[in-house]
Amino acid sequence: MAKKALIADDSKVIREIIASIIITVRRIETTETANGADAWEALQKNSYDLLITDLEMPGMSGQELVKKLRRELENTDMPVIVCTAEDIERYDDLYQIGVNAVLRKPFSPVDLLSTVDSLLK
């Protein structure tokens, strides 16, 4: 059965690019949301194998989303990839809240695929 990924990013371009990469190359089903709150709603209603999220989004940020996910959802093992344009000095903080991998925008689709592969093994 095909794996399912949830993509949360306020940039439509980014959402579509991520979806194109993982759908066409890995045949992963995707759901796209433009902000943290919609992503949280989707996570509560459906089950996903992977979350790919931006950090800076209107309303609920990526960090808040991940914290809520790790704290409130039962499926806490779901891997989370953060894609961000921000120059984050300490990725450690992200790993501490439960992020599994961080990709800096612009990311290479090859890097995204290898990260997805390693997390969904």
Add this chain to the structure above:
Amino acid sequence: MTKRLETAVPGLDAILEGGLLYHNSVLIKGQPGCGKTTLGIQIVYNGAALFNEPGIIVLFEQFPQQLHRDLESYNWDVKGMTEQKKLIVLFPPATDLLSTPYMEESPLISNIIDAATNLGARRILVDGMTHFLKVLDSDANEREVYLKFLNALKSVGLTPILTAEGSPNDKNTGYEDFLSDCVIHLSNEAAHDTSFIMRQLSVQKTRGHGHIRGKHPYRISEKGIEVFPNIAPRLRDDSAQQQDSTELIRIPSGVDGLDNMLGGGFTKGTASIVAGMPGTFKTTLGAEFAAAGAKQDETSLILSLNENPRFLMQTMHAKGIELQPLVETGKLKILHFFPKHFYMEEFLQQVEQELASNGTARVVVDGVNELERSIEDPAACKDYLTRFLVALRNCGATSLFIQKLDRFTSSAPLTDIEYAALFDGIIYTATVEIESSVHKVISILKMRGSAYQTDLRELTCGAQGLQIRNKFHGISGILSGNVQGQYKKTIEEVFQPLYFVRDFLSMVASPDIDDAQRQEMTQSMSREISKLIDHLGKYFDVEKP
């Protein structure tokens, strides 16, 4: 109410709540050159000329030729009045008063009584009291003589007006202050940090009636003294009228994009402030607003405090805003006041008259900084602005006040706009640097009782006047000068698609990919490239790249 003696000195009767009381003695005190004699003569002359109340003028310190020369600068026909026996001028030596042991029998008193009887005089000015009192020996004696003198004048039905040297700041109050029924102080002091002489009148006391406290500026012109009462504003009760029309009437700003931001324009009768750094089109916005009104047959008024009307018209002409034809039709009026050279009371009085006479619908005040500078006491600026706003509200005008902010403001510009709370609306303009280029931006920070757009828009000005551009999509931190969004946007919408296409191009040739995948990849690359072209077209302002 007891009948009042009207001074007919512009503004003074309002301060005296109707005028003086007959037979009450009036003392006019002040430093040399502040217009004591002028005020005294004006009150007596007005009695004779306007109210058929003959008067007597007693001058201790002047010669007849000197008086006539001095009076030539005023539009008073003293000579005519004396010929008509409505006025008599006496020039006695000061010693006349005391030349006999009984003052009542002195030549001066008897001359005055004769004149009063012959003319039926009601008002008398005795100028130069200080001089006259100097001929006396001691304080006790002075007081007695002064009192007797006043009583002698009152006994023949005169209202005595006396002048004396002194300043309101004098610590020692003289007996003449106590013995007089009404004391008026005149002062002429240099305004703060300027060479502009502030003339101010204040009433120290009025026995038997009220008066408006405080300092009231006055001018001396060919009309004599004109006082500008410093009166607290009273908001006209138009609640009945308001109940009839609950619907907001919109007043177009003259800039389409701004009207959209405002939800259709300014609300009729409101006062808004446009605050921003220099060079952010604030004056232009004011001109657009005034011109838009005049074009649709509303009367507009620009109170220009920093530029003369000709210069304003020229600079606006260069921006495609034609003010001159509107001025010629009479629908637009531009009044120029030079800051620091006018009194706020005088200014407000003129503005109030202007508003009342012309049914002005739109008013632009350019600007608040100049108003501030013309006010001696900075703390009073809020009071004046309040009075100004009440006057505008009473006449139903919609107004824009322009305020220059001196420094680049923080992300909370409201705190920099000192009078924000007084205004219904606040529009903020600024210059910002985004990716090494300078942009003017506009934002609405407040608009009482109306929905408005809060986003920051680019403001441009070309040959067609002001234009509001699109929102700054995805950019944040513009006002704080910490623009980050442009970087993020460029990464996400330019570089990310390029990275995507670069990697997909190499993957598409890979043997691990089947035909269906290959086709999908090609399609998505093509889609991303198209979007990128559109995006770059917009960014570089190329319509169909």
